[in-house]
Amino acid sequence: MEQHNAKSNDTYEYFEKKGMDRENALACAFVLSFYTGSHVYQTVNRSASLIARHGNGEATSLVNTNKFKEAGIIMYYLIKALAHIEFYWGIASRAVDLDAKELDDYKPGNLVSWIQFSSSKKGEEPPENFSSRNTIFTIYSLTGRCIEYFSNFPQEEEVLFPPHSTFLVTRIVRISSTQTKIYMRQIELGLCKHSVMWVDDYIFYDWWENKDYMEKAGTIGMDKNVHFIPKASTESALVFLRCKFGERLKNEPTFRIVTDMTRDKEIQPDNAGARLLAAVRDLGFNNYCLVFTMNEEKAWEKINSLIPASKRHKITVTKDVKILEKFINFVS
Incomplete structure (x- = not known):
């Protein structure tokens, strides 16, 4: 002690x-x-x-x-x-021994939730003393927390996933006759009280400048722990909204959408945000939406050209960081 x-x-x-x-x-x-x-x-x-x-x-x-x-x-x-430690966005590895029945749950396309606290290590290699276990998970983390600063074993570079973290199995590779590597991406499904879908084509890049605002809202403590559903394109955002998990968020006051206006990687980059909001309204989602952009006037021009006046309610366009922070913290 x-x-x-x-x-x-x-x-x-x-x-x-x-x-x-x-x-x-x-x-x-x-x-x-x-x-x-x-x-x-x-x-x-x-x-x-x-x-x-x-x-x-x-x-x-x-x-x-x-x-x-x-x-x-x-x-x-x-x-x-x-709840007060910043997210770790990046690759983490975990090594465990699974029996045949447990392994059968991990098929490409399956969603898996780990109900317990789950430890992993930064990077693609698991801790050396666990490397002989029969299953190696390579995970892209969204809400794992680096706890090495607080750890008695900082060299382990431990990343800790909270209970009920959910993962999408993307690929399985048989390393040897006794070992399997399972690739997974952590995902958010909006199952918590407050959730925000944030759409930006650079959202998964290390240098993405808005990550700080997301982390601040997501780690403010236990009273209002906002969960974020990051999406990198209009299409991936709409795929989520059309699925059962997205459908349950329709018109819920505790679900909001943030988008940029321009997405360089899309076929029509200049009005990507407006196209997304038009499709969101067409799907029957009347949730609060915010466009975070440097040019508010041009953004409104694009929105007005694609979305009829009757469907523009609950849409905010801003370049003001304070307005953004209040929005994602459900203050206004």
């Missing part, structure tokens, strides 16, 4: 800077240290941390009431901590 106390004393100020009081900041830093185990009692503490890693009945049914209460406290502060 001394090591966890020492580590949390070194790192708790991160959470204070995010607006937490000292007591909660220390608790969040401590539980992250606990989760990653201990140098001195590595085996014992990593086994104990299974209480936190398995947020389901299978693990908690094996412990007594006191342990269950302890697990609840750990779960609370672990989720609270992750």
